[in-house]
Amino acid sequence: MMTTNNKRNIPHYSDHGQYPDSYYAASRNQKPDRPTLKDDITCEICIVGGGYSGLSTALHLTETQHDVVLLEGAQIGWGASGRNGGQIVNGLNASLQKIKKSYGDQTADFVGQLVTRGNKIIRRFIADYDIQCDLKEKNIFAAFNNSQMKDLIETHALWESHGMHDREILDKQAIQQYVNTDAYVGGMIDHSGGHIHPLNLALGEAAAIESNGGTIYENTLVVDIEYDDASAKVITEFGTVTCEKVVLCGNAYLNKVIPKLTDRIMPVSTQIIATEPLGSLADELIPSDVCVEDVRYILDYYRLSADKRMLFGGGTVYGGQDPADIEAKIRPNMNKIFPQLRDAKIEYAWSGNFALSFSRVPQMGKLHDRVLFAHGYSGHGVTGSHLFGQILADAINGDTKEFDVFAKVPWIPFPGGRALRVPYSVMGSWWYALKDMTGL
Template sequence: MSGGSYAGDGAYPSSYYAASAHSAPSRPPLAGDVETDVCVVGGGFTGLSAGLDLAEKGHRVVLLEGARIGWGASGRNGGQIVNGLNASLETIAARYGKATTDFVATVVQEGGAIIRERIAKYDIACDLKRGNIFTAFTAKQMAELEAKQALWRTYGHDNFEMLDAAGVRRHIATDAYLGGMIDHSGGHMHPLNLALGQAAALESRGGVIHEASPVVSIEALDGKPVVRTADGLVRPRTLILAGNAYLGGVVPELDTRIMPFSTQIIATEPLGARGRELLPTDMCVEDLRYILDYYRLSADGRLLFGGGTVYGGTDTADIRAKILPNLEKIFPSLKGARIDFAWSGNCAISFSRVPQMGRLGPNSYFACGYSGHGVVGSHLFGRILAEAVDGDLSRFDVFAHVPWTPFPGGRRFRVPYSALGSWWYGLRDRLGV
């Protein structure tokens, strides 16, 4: 059985992460009828996070993945633990009021804490390192960082350190930035190995995982769900939809809430001492532009450098040609360095840039639309989904009641609308306004 048309034959894309992944068992496709407490659709961070929490609480969990564990964004992303949501606390306050902002402020660092908790509890080897740096090109961006530090400090998050240009150079060997800010509670890791480790942890708690099992239909969302694959079906008491950008049209109610977009990453050859000179403190980095660059060193000394945005989830024709000039602007000394890997993958954005969470029926839950902050957001929202399924709706209800804003123009025009907006904000970045 294949991994479904969206995943080709279900094999991992040719990325650095796939090439350096730990060995993992091949989980058999679903066959026949299965009854369980909880069915999770999607073997990325959201599904694994929710499934593992529920298995730890004693629930019977069956997880269906259309390809392989971590095949989608969870196994292809930049590997950066960046605290917060895409929408800032300032934006959330302006849109949704103080009560919602006060609540969000209590959870913005929880996703990273869950990652570290799981790594420690289950001894997951995924090259975890501490610290991430936000970098600024302009005085306006520096002011944004200073405002963020001040606002987060009012909520007790005092782990930020402001940097001037000389301070940035102590961490990044470039003259490109005016300044920046370190989040000492951030970090980076090998995301595919983190996903594989959590899958093994789920199985150690009695969970069952079926790979190469794309869902072809879901029935009775408003009652007791029935989840069908090509060769079997699951009858759970509760359903969790965690497919995000790769759920496709199986659940049309969710397709209108998000839009896929792709981002691209290249990985250099191992740089050895040269890499340690470029990033001597081994923190990950992202800048404050609308279409940002992000980069870090891998465990074997490669520079992983990502960026770019293609709305609609299509692939760039030449990833190297798109990303390499950005890398060389930051690190001119790497011009001519060998590029060993280049890959892309789809994430999902919501129009509000706030993740979407809710129910499609009394026993069907979903979370999606992390808008570029999925590493931490998916772990946090997976935990909140698990709490809701286990009977505690207190945190779930806060996010479920945040108003949903559709994309202007609906499904037909959401891509050109977003591309136009991306062009406009990219122009402002280039002009420094």
């Protein structure tokens, strides 16, 4: 039987398995205390990872009566799925223009037909399983200068050519009807986008999996996987799962369990701050209650919570380390957009990792006929992970058409390999930051 990691001395990525001190954790819905796997069990399909990729895959599979066990090393939504900006943004990190240039018209056309499906999957889950996650409508892409605005107009035309007619170009006056700031020259609104409480979405999806007969183990760290033509075995700290298929959805927190996947992605941290409740000021700042992200390479993103806090995120740290002072890093960016918040109290500040692929295109494939994986959403994982979960489930159900297309997209290694991927990426980010500042 082939083993992925002979040493089995994988460090625990979550310390104690408790949620970080975030606004989302403080305002989350009730959840059950799920057990740690301490026995040797069998099932049909084992999912590794309790974020959106694993949850979407498991939920789609339980909807088609598969016997599913999901293993999470900490708690459901502990990683990026419970810490992110909560924005339902159609598309991938890599633009359709970039995909077309890198992989050809056929791949771009294929992706163009898929990129709005993740949004629809999320909305179906919310409706079908009555998930309480503060769903709100619309998102805006904001431009600081004419060069960025030109790119948005071209993007709008390309999306229109793929039959996506929910986007509208906004000039400076129009965008100020949605966001009360002088910072932008214009933007593009996606009327089919939106935003949610991301941890509560994850918790609702976990409850839906269990209502369909699936089983979830938390605080269950996977340390090794063995597989051959007969079966697969997922080995945890205190128990094992013998199954027909394994789906790896650990993303930035898969650790070094799968050496073949470790160098394909790089953990990158991003940070969010949450103000005190703002009351009527919140409605003055974002009267439309939409979510916003700008179109810079190192971007800011923000929205209002259900209790009218400003949730403002941004920044990147390649390699996944947390900055020493999150508020000091993020608050100046918020104050530039909304000077009215200079004196607002910051009640929460947190960080979390997403998995960056060098091409910014998510990756999907097989290590073996019994072992599938998906990862590398590169900061746009809310919708992409839900889409990939459906594609993974479809492949297990015998429809491999979409899975095969993504599996054939070549992955590009980081220059210099593992040792140099962080410094090379930092140098690249400096270049793009310079372009952002100069408007070139």
